[in-house]
Amino acid sequence: MMLFPELVLASHNAGKLKELQAMLGASVRLRSVGEFSQVEPEETGLSFVENAILKARNAARLSGLPALADDSGLAVDALGGAPGIYSARYADGQGDAANNAKLLAALKDVPDAKRGAQFVCCLALVRHADDPLPIICEGLWHGRILHEARGEQGFGYDPLFWVEERQCSSAELAPADKNSLSHRAIAMALLKQRLGL
Ligand SMILES: O=P(O)(O)OP(=O)(O)OP(=O)(O)OC[C@H]1O[C@@H](n2cnc3c(O)ncnc32)[C@H](O)[C@@H]1O
Numbered sequence: 001m002m003l004f005p006e007l008v009l010a011s012h013n014a015g016k017l018k019e020l021q022a023m024l025g026a027s028v029r030l031r032s033v034g035e036f037s038q039v040e041p042e043e044t045g046l047s048f049v050e051n052a053i054l055k056a057r058n059a060a061r062l063s064g065l066p067a068l069a070d071d072s073g074l075a076v077d078a079l080g081g082a083p084g085i086y087s088a089r090y091a092d093g094q095g096d097a098a099n100n101a102k103l104l105a106a107l108k109d110v111p112d113a114k115r116g117a118q119f120v121c122c123l124a125l126v127r128h129a130d131d132p133l134p135i136i137c138e139g140l141w142h143g144r145i146l147h148e149a150r151g152e153q154g155f156g157y158d159p160l161f162w163v164e165e166r167q168c169s170s171a172e173l174a175p176a177d178k179n180s181l182s183h184r185a186i187a188m189a190l191l192k193q194r195l196g197l
């Protein structure tokens with residue numbers, strides 16, 4: 001078993017911190033990288049895994065602690081997988097509401113049958129900044145993009161993501177439900193297995 005009583009989460013996204021801490025439980029305390037620096041690293045990778053590793057190494061370097069990063073996003077079939085790794089920057093850094101508005105506009109004429117999408121989550125854990133063997137775990141969550149926003153829970157693209165197995169949007173799910181079904185939940189279950197938690 002690999003025990004990390006304290007991990008720094010290489011993220012400035014409060015929604016991720018809340019979800020990941022809930023999934024990890026009390027045995028691991030997640031500290032935000034925001035305690036160490038407000039500067040966000042440039043996500044220059046071409047894949048989720050490259051960006052996750054880059055963020056984890058940066059946080060480990062800043063904090064001197066083992067670090068966990070989450071690089072995630074939404075891949076929409078009708079857009080050839082976009083916004084993908086650019087999900088946070090889809091509307092040029094104007095935030096979640098602008099991202100969602102841009103996505104709805106891009107899919108304006110796309111019928112339900114072609115609105116398939118998946119949330120992707122890649123977790124990377126490094127024991128130290130130069131760790132040659134990061135632990136990588138991934139999760140996918142299949143759904144469909146709605147025609148308008150529904151629900152107030154969650155963050156990001158949740159109000160536009162239809163969850164077939166629950167017949168509601170991801171922002172209408174109770175937090176505990178999202179945390180048992182989501183891309184992040186799948187990746188975290190694998191990570192917990194790897195750590196023997
Ligand atoms: O890089 P950090 O600091 O962790 O925070 P971020 O918000 O920039 O995170 P990413 O670079 O991984 O970009 C993820 C994008 O995908 C969205 N996203 C990821 N997981 C999501 C989820 O569970 N529900 C809704 N949107 C999600 C999120 O809102 C961002 O726009």
Ligand SMILES: [Mg+2]
Pocket residue numbers: 043088
């Ligand atoms: Mg980011």
